[in-house]
Amino acid sequence: MVDGAPSRLVVLAGPTAVGKGTVSADVRAHHPEVWISVSATTRAPRPGEVDGVHYWFVSDEEFDRMVAEDELLEWAVVHKAARYGTPRKPVEEALAAGRPAMLEIDLQGARQVRQTMPGALFVFLAPPSWEELVRRLVGRGTESEEERERRLETARVELAAESEFDVTIVNREVHDAAEQLVTLMTLGIPSDTPMSEEA
Numbered sequence: 001m002v003d004g005a006p007s008r009l010v011v012l013a014g015p016t017a018v019g020k021g022t023v024s025a026d027v028r029a030h031h032p033e034v035w036i037s038v039s040a041t042t043r044a045p046r047p048g049e050v051d052g053v054h055y056w057f058v059s060d061e062e063f064d065r066m067v068a069e070d071e072l073l074e075w076a077v078v079h080k081a082a083r084y085g086t087p088r089k090p091v092e093e094a095l096a097a098g099r100p101a102m103l104e105i106d107l108q109g110a111r112q113v114r115q116t117m118p119g120a121l122f123v124f125l126a127p128p129s130w131e132e133l134v135r136r137l138v139g140r141g142t143e144s145e146e147e148r149e150r151r152l153e154t155a156r157v158e159l160a161a162e163s164e165f166d167v168t169i170v171n172r173e174v175h176d177a178a179e180q181l182v183t184l185m186t187l188g189i190p191s192d193t194p195m196s197e198e199a
């Protein structure tokens with residue numbers, strides 16, 4: 001981190017299957033100085049996921065309590081399946097301690113943070129192309145035609161949200177995207193250099 005650079009909250013969002021989780025895992029692996037929020041979720045852990053590391057795995061009742069007691073900075077139902085939310089206090093503590101802090105959340109959550117923390121930096125992670133996103137979304141080919149169509153429609157709507165963001169990073173190569181993100185967190189947006197590679 002550059003001396004004297006302000007610590008700032010960065011919100012990373014983007015369409016489903018663009019690779020937000022992989023990019024944030026790369027930041028976690030290479031940049032211990034960056035604090036990454038651990039979300040609470042009502043979904044069950046996948047094999048290898050550790051409570052308190054990948055998520056806080058909580059019951060529906062516990063999630064209800066966190067919402068009622070205003071412990072979450074934002075929360076949303078994702079993929080019509082489970083609730084996910086950002087515990088507020090650790091974010092505030094990281095920022096107060098001067099650490100660069102990052103949230104990796106869905107678009108609904110990013111919009112809520114935009115309302116409550118307008119000073120945050122909103123980063124949209126974009127796929128290299130529409131074709132590549134389709135490949136990542138339906139690549140396994142195990143979904144029904146109806147499910148495939150539903151996912152593609154969601155992706156179209158999600159991609160249209162790019163203009164709501166401060167800056168776009170194109171996820172061509174995971175480590176490269178992660179490094180661009182960390183540079184943004186520590187140095188801010190270069191005034192004369194658009195981050196989008198197309199520009």
Ligand code: 5GP
Nearest residue numbers: 039040075076078084085086104105106109
């Ligand atoms: P997964 O279940 O695959 O780990 O995550 C599913 C989705 O939930 C991803 O798009 C991820 O960005 C989103 N997500 C994870 N944590 C949060 C959170 O705290 N808030 C919101 N709004 N979305 C989240």
